[in-house]
Amino acid sequence: MxxxxxxxxxxxxxxxxxxxxxxxxxxxxxxxxxxxxxxxxxxxxxxxxxxxxxxxxxxxxxxxxxxxxxxxxxxxxxxxxxxxxxxxxxxxxxxxxxxxxxxxxxxxxxxxxxDERQKKQWLEPLLAGEIRSAFAMTEPDVASSDATNITTHIRREGDEYVISGRKWYISGAMHPDCKIFIVMGKTDPDGPDIRRQQSMVLVPRDTPGVTVERAMQVFGYEDHYHGGHAEVVFDEARVPVSNLIGEEGGGFAIAQARLGPGRIHHCMRLIGMAERAIELMCRRAVSREAFGKALAQQGVVQNWIADARVAVEQLRLLVLKTAWMMDTVGNRGAHTEIQAIKIATPRTVVGILDRAIQLHGAGGVSQDFPLAELYAGARTLMLADGPDEVHQRSLARREIKKYL
CATH class of the missing domain: 1.10.540.10 (Acyl-CoA dehydrogenase/oxidase, N-terminal domain)
Structure with a gap:
């Protein structure tokens, strides 16, 4: 490399x-x-x-x-x-x-x-930044870490799909420019292959039967810039069959294709958050004194900053290696590395942000610095796109399989 x-x-x-x-x-x-x-x-x-x-x-x-x-x-x-x-x-x-x-x-x-119609109607305005969108997968009543658990039902009636279910933490759904949901539900709930039971359909936000019930908070933050995280109810919402993305039963595979690049995007942005935290730590350390000397001269502070720098350099190399492998051998070939960065990056950055907050004292948990909100975002990414434990389980099984 x-x-x-x-x-x-x-x-x-x-x-x-x-x-x-x-x-x-x-x-x-x-x-x-x-x-x-x-x-x-x-x-x-x-x-x-x-x-x-x-x-x-x-x-x-x-x-x-x-x-x-x-x-x-x-x-x-x-x-x-x-x-x-x-x-x-x-x-x-x-x-x-x-x-x-x-x-x-x-x-x-x-x-x-x-398909071409879907691209014309929804992709082009999204590319132009004229509208926003949401991805409706996570549900409050099941362990959504196992995507086969979802209970939202998508049944076909003639030339329409009828969607019923409840979703939450649907990012972007509170934004007034959010015009379209990509909804994952089960079109074949009793099918023999649990990974072929799900499909994805396009559901315009103004479809009768779609209700955005409330904004979900993350440690008290509502994430206004990204359009919030909403609880959404689909009550017999009807859309044309032509709103199906791909084929019936293809929802699980599409979700996996979607989440692979998303995980690396999140991890690189997390590294940027960590770099911002290190910068703020250093500026704070050289500008404040305690017990007769600058914070920058306190051994514990020096250790925090040194450890943060080492951790960020390690993470960056792992994430760049993963990106390189995705480009050269594909997402499937880089599966272990994708899971590794998803496990390592959020938890490490949460630790760096926690030290940065500590160094800022009361200011660290206030609205006067970005650290508290950065912490809320980083901590959420230990859950988003699959909790750490799911990735650990899958990665460990792949490693152990080599010796069976």
């Missing part, structure tokens, strides 16, 4: 770093102040739309999508360091560049599995 970034990656990194310094970081406080004056907390502050326009003008748009017909045509290895940079301001930068979840995964699904 060549550890150097290629010329295109370096050029995009330079442009994106400049965009962050000149536009994104200065906009963080502006967005916070503007949000307080909005009639709805789910609307985008005006500065977010300004950032999106600026990113488009600079060619920093849809960087995540490897399909050159729709996106930047970057490989996973090329996109990974760019995702890290946007992770330093996870509330603004991914949205500004149209690289925010869950829209990224939904666009990948539509680009890979959607």
């Amino acid at each position: 060549d550890f150097a970034f290629d010329a295109r990656t370096e050029e995009l990194r330079a442009r994106l770093l400049a965009f962050m310094d000149e536009h994104v970081y200065p906009a963080e406080q502006v967005a916070h102040e503007q949000r307080a004056r909005l009639s709805s907390p789910w609307e985008n502050p005006p500065v977010v739309e300004e950032l999106k326009a600026q990113a488009r003008r600079q060619g920093l748009w849809n960087l995540f999508l490897p399909d050159a017909e729709y996106g930047a045509g970057l490989t996973n290895l090329q996109y990974a360091p760019l995702a890290e940079i946007t992770g330093r301001s996870p509330q603004l930068a991914p949205t500004a560049t149209n690289c925010a979840a869950p829209d990224t995964g939904n666009m990948e699904v539509l680009a890979q599995f959607g």
Whole structure:
């Protein structure tokens, strides 16, 4: 593996770093102040739309999508360091560049599995940043860590599918621009193959029978910039059969295809969050004194900073190796590595953020620094896209199988 970034990656990194310094970081406080004056907390502050326009003008748009017909045509290895940079301001930068979840995964699904009508109706406005979307998979009444447990029912009646079920933590669903859900449910609940029971259908948000009931909080945060995380009820909601994505019974496979790239995107953004935390730790350490000397001279603080730097360098190499393998041997060939980064990255970054919060004292848990909200996001990623324990179980079984 060549550890150097290629010329295109370096050029995009330079442009994106400049965009962050000149536009994104200065906009963080502006967005916070503007949000307080909005009639709805789910609307985008005006500065977010300004950032999106600026990113488009600079060619920093849809960087995540490897399909050159729709996106930047970057490989996973090329996109990974760019995702890290946007992770330093996870509330603004991914949205500004149209690289925010869950829209990224939904666009990948539509680009890979959607038919021409579906692409025209939903993918194109998503690519243009004109609408937002949500991915409805997780359910409150079952252990959704096992996707075969989902109970949402999708039955066919003539030329329509009828969807009934309850979902929660459906990211993006509170946003007023969210126009479409990708819903995973069972079209063949009694089928002999439990991984062929599920399908995915497109359900417009304004479909009769679709009710967005409430916003779910994460440690008290509602994640307004990403459109929140909603509880959604589907009560006999009807959509045309043509809204099926792919084929009946293909939902589980589509979900796996969707989650692979998403996991590496999350992990690189987490590394960016860790880098932001290290920067804040160092600035705090050199600017405050306790017991007669600077915090930066306290041995425990030095240990925290050194350990954080070592951990981030290790994680980055593992994630870049995984990206390289996804590009060279495919997601299936990189399955072990994808699971390894999903296990290692969130828990390590949570630890770094926890130390950064501790170093900031009361300020660390306040709204005056981004650390508390970063912690909430990182801790959530120990659950999102599959809990750590599910990945540990699968990875261990693969390792043990070699010796049976």
